[in-house]
Amino acid sequence: MRPNDRAVDQVRPIKMTRNYTAYAEGSVLVEFGNTKVLCNASVEENVPRWLKGKGKGWVTAEYGMLPRATHTRNRREAASGKQGGRTMEIQRLIARSLRAVVDLEAMGEIMVTVDCDVIQADGGTRTASISGASVAMADAFQKLVAQGKLKANPMKGHVSAVSVGIVNGQGLCDLEYVEDSAADTDMNVVMTEEGKMIEVQGTAEGEPFSHEELMELLALAQKGIADIIEVQKAALAE
């Protein structure tokens, strides 16, 4: 039995609070059960040096975890003087996922940076980050349209992500921490709202996984992402 009687293909209760902070062009607190991530999208009318003069925009992301987002305190990355490998891996994934749904040419020479800071971590922080960042980014673009700085929102659709995994031989959707720790296989899937894939990252933590298991996990992800997209749409409709 999963915690809180969740079904194997059921995502945790998801909540997206827009305008969570006052200054960012897009600000969303995303909650997947006890996992809480603040996603702030910042607009800069400027692009990285290597893009200057090409008439294209850029979308990037940074990820961080408050030292006590977790059960025991982690060392603050600013204090240790560098971002760890896990942090870098995650923020590169978030940024790629966001860029996959944006028409960079249509942005003009503007840069959007989405900061995903984990307030509380109970599994699935990277996929929650992507799902929330998509909404924060949409808000930021909407603001640019409202200000007349963009003619239309350059997003081609929403991007959502979910983690799925195999625990004791059973495929599960949207793992929480206790499940994640026990998983043999852990997979993060990032999809567009049309159900096409942007990223698929499956890792055998224990036993290698078979083709059949991969198929089961993909099906669970597809179901979960459909539910997340509903929440994203509802949040933006408010």
Place this chain on the structure above:
Amino acid sequence: MRPNDRAVDQVRPIKMTRNYTAYAEGSVLVEFGNTKVLCNASVEENVPRWLKGKGKGWVTAEYGMLPRATHTRNRREAASGKQGGRTMEIQRLIARSLRAVVDLEAMGEIMVTVDCDVIQADGGTRTASISGASVAMADAFQKLVAQGKLKANPMKGHVSAVSVGIVNGQGLCDLEYVEDSAADTDMNVVMTEEGKMIEVQGTAEGEPFSHEELMELLALAQKGIADIIEVQKAALAE
């Protein structure tokens, strides 16, 4: 006239939400108007190397600001590879202030680290951090007492802090950002609940200040701190 018709000696609406996150031994979201800081106190049954075997505890603090806590985005310190001078100065101040109200001998070889992370910054983040951290630390100690790991709470009382300043010749209590930017003199005062001083840091940003102005600022601070202590007590009484 101050924003929101505040009186010159009036602090902003203050709110302290205990148990804001689930895992920290003490977790307080402190709000001074639009300034919001998450203070998480973590307990470790261990002390820094230079204290080992002395039968004493230690209290320390770290401070950070989310990149988009402010009107425009600041570079993430973890990404730039070091904490800036302002950050270091603030976290040293918070830590000294907290230690001033704790009987370190009575703690035994335990360390409390309070992380103060600014979610939204509208002036006075360091004084809000101290005021909130005191409550988070109290909760953490209370938990150790409840677990039988400490016989009594080693805090000698609360510590509170407020910023005061002179704007256009007028002394003001609890500056918000627009006031702070315009201040000629800016002073942070840290006090015990008995009204004794732990830290006084006054800085002439523009014109140097006179002895009389210093007296006016101290009086404003005393009044503000009395109000903050009420909120601290109320929060802990809940």
Place this chain on the structure above:
Amino acid sequence: MRPNDRAVDQVRPIKMTRNYTAYAEGSVLVEFGNTKVLCNASVEENVPRWLKGKGKGWVTAEYGMLPRATHTRNRREAASGKQGGRTMEIQRLIARSLRAVVDLEAMGEIMVTVDCDVIQADGGTRTASISGASVAMADAFQKLVAQGKLKANPMKGHVSAVSVGIVNGQGLCDLEYVEDSAADTDMNVVMTEEGKMIEVQGTAEGEPFSHEELMELLALAQKGIADIIEVQKAALAE
């Protein structure tokens, strides 16, 4: 047509030269066409601090690229003072892949570090690294068995990896650099010799990919990995 008339499901000519350097416990120069990676496995009779006293071993990996392994010179990471995000991501992947085929309990308190240094880069350096590192690690374990330090080789089998991708709508196995740059989707697959999956990492560089495309890529990967395993076995049989 692919360069050198390669078939879409055909890997490049692969060569694994054992004992390439003289001092490492395992040393393999792996070549996938023009991609050349030196994989040196080092044995240390010691484990990381967090593992001490648990009777278990550890396998880790580091990855680097010589500054002029590529068409234009890249800045030396030692000179810039940190490893980039890509490097960290890759070395974490190599290490996880290697650990997946080793019985860490059976190793005892020994650590194997495999350094994968890219001498020449023409696409697929991370998958070539994994494929070569598996052989270097096998040699290192064999040496420990020969010295009587281990009773048996703790590897459960070989691990191989290949990159596959979609270029102009066509699935291709073992992308070289010109193909990789043009790919819409790029996927790295790591498998055991039994054909079970250890890692699957697919990324849409351009258009998102469909379930059918994912299936096609997995089939190509399976075919390629079977060929690579032949080369691994042949190398170890010499």
Place this chain on the structure above:
Amino acid sequence: MRPNDRAVDQVRPIKMTRNYTAYAEGSVLVEFGNTKVLCNASVEENVPRWLKGKGKGWVTAEYGMLPRATHTRNRREAASGKQGGRTMEIQRLIARSLRAVVDLEAMGEIMVTVDCDVIQADGGTRTASISGASVAMADAFQKLVAQGKLKANPMKGHVSAVSVGIVNGQGLCDLEYVEDSAADTDMNVVMTEEGKMIEVQGTAEGEPFSHEELMELLALAQKGIADIIEVQKAALAE
């Protein structure tokens, strides 16, 4: 009794040697008893990037301590790869203090950097640094006036600083190391020659301090600073 029969309100013998080194535009060795700090002011006809084109100058400061300025050797900050929190705090204080007595607009786009390097430390290094840096900066500006690069010296007056404290219930002026270590309260006061305050930083190291004690410390500081200003004026008159 204080060491060397000093009165409670008496500063140590102070010496300011101008032109201590040959190349700096202003170079002062300041001695407060056994505390010796070399203050070198350097002029650059250039300003930091964020000030360019604004027609304003800038004054900044850096602080360092030779590894064996103290009773036992401290690690060299250049070797440990970063400046500690204490160093940053001090150099920010010195810089703010110096800027408070300079008309930055009148400087034009020129930058003055004052390096304060502690040769020997016996308490009060930050206040000695400020007091000596003021003279070194005056020399540097005088040189610019003599060269016709500035019409007049943009300094509005001297800045001086002294540390005061409470030791065993007794207020003392200009603490030396043995007194500083025993102090319950330690306060640094920075003043203009007109007796106005630029910075007041009081810290309870042991017991919190009362309003009356603060008043006593301020009076001691005022007396000490008057004496230091005499020495500054005498030095510049030579």
Place this chain on the structure above:
Amino acid sequence: MRPNDRAVDQVRPIKMTRNYTAYAEGSVLVEFGNTKVLCNASVEENVPRWLKGKGKGWVTAEYGMLPRATHTRNRREAASGKQGGRTMEIQRLIARSLRAVVDLEAMGEIMVTVDCDVIQADGGTRTASISGASVAMADAFQKLVAQGKLKANPMKGHVSAVSVGIVNGQGLCDLEYVEDSAADTDMNVVMTEEGKMIEVQGTAEGEPFSHEELMELLALAQKGIADIIEVQKAALAE
């Protein structure tokens, strides 16, 4: 007796393989016995900022050692976040040696960077690097001449280097690792093909050395360098 019956004034078998990698403008694998260094020369049509607009070129070098080039594994410098003192010393020596044989004015505003990466280390890696880098640089310049970017090769001749030392009272040419470890005096000599000296660096590891010993070492170096220059010329003649 020396290993492999070498005569005291005999260099190890030397091999220089040109075009060892495919992309660098000059690429030489240099082998002195078991010491193997890959020297890649990269051309950039650009100079460091401090040289811009002066119509001159620049030659620089970087040095690195693969972690397992040696008998036991050394920590990767990119992972430890900085280049060690030995690395910096060596790469500065290589760069000075190369510049000594190049007419920088004749280069125009072009920069050549030679990366010397040690694949296997058995003593004399810095002198092998210089000897190999000279050939790699010659190839890079030749390419620029062939492309019409330079009228003539700006090298004034070859530069070669060898290490000599005193082991058990006996002067030896081209020390290998076991000899180097036992040497009382170790000297690196860098010469032009005309036999003039560019660098002489002699160090007493054990006993200080006399004038006579220095003379003996210089004679051995001269003989060794003559042999190395033969190999350089032969390699370029191929």
Place this chain on the structure above:
Amino acid sequence: MRPNDRAVDQVRPIKMTRNYTAYAEGSVLVEFGNTKVLCNASVEENVPRWLKGKGKGWVTAEYGMLPRATHTRNRREAASGKQGGRTMEIQRLIARSLRAVVDLEAMGEIMVTVDCDVIQADGGTRTASISGASVAMADAFQKLVAQGKLKANPMKGHVSAVSVGIVNGQGLCDLEYVEDSAADTDMNVVMTEEGKMIEVQGTAEGEPFSHEELMELLALAQKGIADIIEVQKAALAE
């Protein structure tokens, strides 16, 4: 003509002031004309980890330059976050030179660190550092003997160093900055008081140098070092 009518083989006026600072076990301000270096020797009853338990001592050195020791200000190494290549090269040279005259076995498990900090730089800072550090180290050892911690001073004699060079075809001893900048060849020689060599580092800055020129430089160095040793002995005799 040399500045101040110096003869070609004449060293600058040299002064060694012992006990320059109060706390170091040995403290010497060494002046070679306008070059001034403070050499502080610190004793620690402890050795680096890799030496523990071997019954041997260690001698090391660190070198730094105050930012405004030179004609124009250099960036502070502590602020830039690392020691430059030149600094590392120099401090390694100083340390090796000092160790060459100490019987490390006779020291017992004690470490001496000599900090050489350049107050003013007018050429020859590294050789002045070595010459002054030798005296500072002698004082430190003498103190250990006086305290009964060592039976006898473990120094085998003094170590001295001088820079020599060829300027406009003329060999010169003890170059000052204007000479050094114009030198074709620059050589640092470190010798024992018996005239044996510890280090010889000659570099052709412009034209390569001949064997005859090397001989001329060595003779000049021998003469200069004899004069420096006189000053060292006189200083220690006071």
